[in-house]
Amino acid sequence: MARTKAPNPEVRRRILDVSLDLFATKGFAATGVQEIVTKAGVTKGALYHYFKSKDEILFEIYGKVFGRELDSLQRIVAEGQDPERTLRAIIVDLVVHTADSTRESAVFARGGHAESPHWQAMQEQWRRYQEGFRQVIRDGQESGVFAAKASPEVVSWSVFGFTNSMHTWYRPEGRKSPAAIGDELADLVLTGLQS
The missing domain is CATH 1.10.10.60 (Homeodomain-like)
Incomplete structure (x- = not known):
């Protein structure tokens, strides 16, 4: 045997x-x-x-990144801070996680992966993250803390566009830490949402 x-x-x-x-x-x-x-x-x-396949390797790589980001977002929201602090914490957290995952971001940006059940599961995690992010903005707008000049979708895509491109310009040895970059981005977003 x-x-x-x-x-x-x-x-x-x-x-x-x-x-x-x-x-x-x-x-x-x-x-x-x-x-x-x-x-x-x-x-x-x-x-x-x-x-089982190359696709499964990709799923493992993405699954860890998306899972970690979704867990962080849910933890931050559960803290029950005001919308400004919550949104700032989410943005800083996303920038810090993305800086830690620049190779994974580069893979995601290059695309070319097969549409598969694995890919659909990852897309669902990503949709849940987007919706959680946007809900924080919606809640802030509905309570009057944030202006409704920009939709939650436009605000979120501005942030995601920034983080999704970090693999092209972020360098760990640079003069700004990921947290400092995240704070700067949060300042920009929150200034745009001032009521």
Whole structure:
């Protein structure tokens, strides 16, 4: 009777790291499974032991990022602060998380991933995040704390456009920390929402 190999978290992590690097530099569609296994120093069998497909690797990468951001947003909203403080905290948190995930952002921006059940699940997480962000703005507008000059959709897309492009310009060694950048962006957004 053949013995099943025990899972090796280091091999799994190496496959994820190499895949992330390749997807960020070449794009998801242009990266082949053979290239991943060669760079990771594993066999195809090892890759398929941990992941059923290249798409599943991408889902794992995105799922962690989207899940972490959604959890953070829900935690901040649950604190029950006023709309200004809540929106500021969400924006700063999103900028800090995005700065920590620039390679993942680069993969997302490059696109080229297959429409699959995994992708649909990630899209649902992203929709939930967007709706939570917009609800904070709506609540602030309905209570008169925020002006209704701009819709929650336009405000949110302004912030998401900023964070989605961070992989092109943000550098960890730069003179501003992610929190300082987030505060500056929050100042800009909140000034635009002043009633």
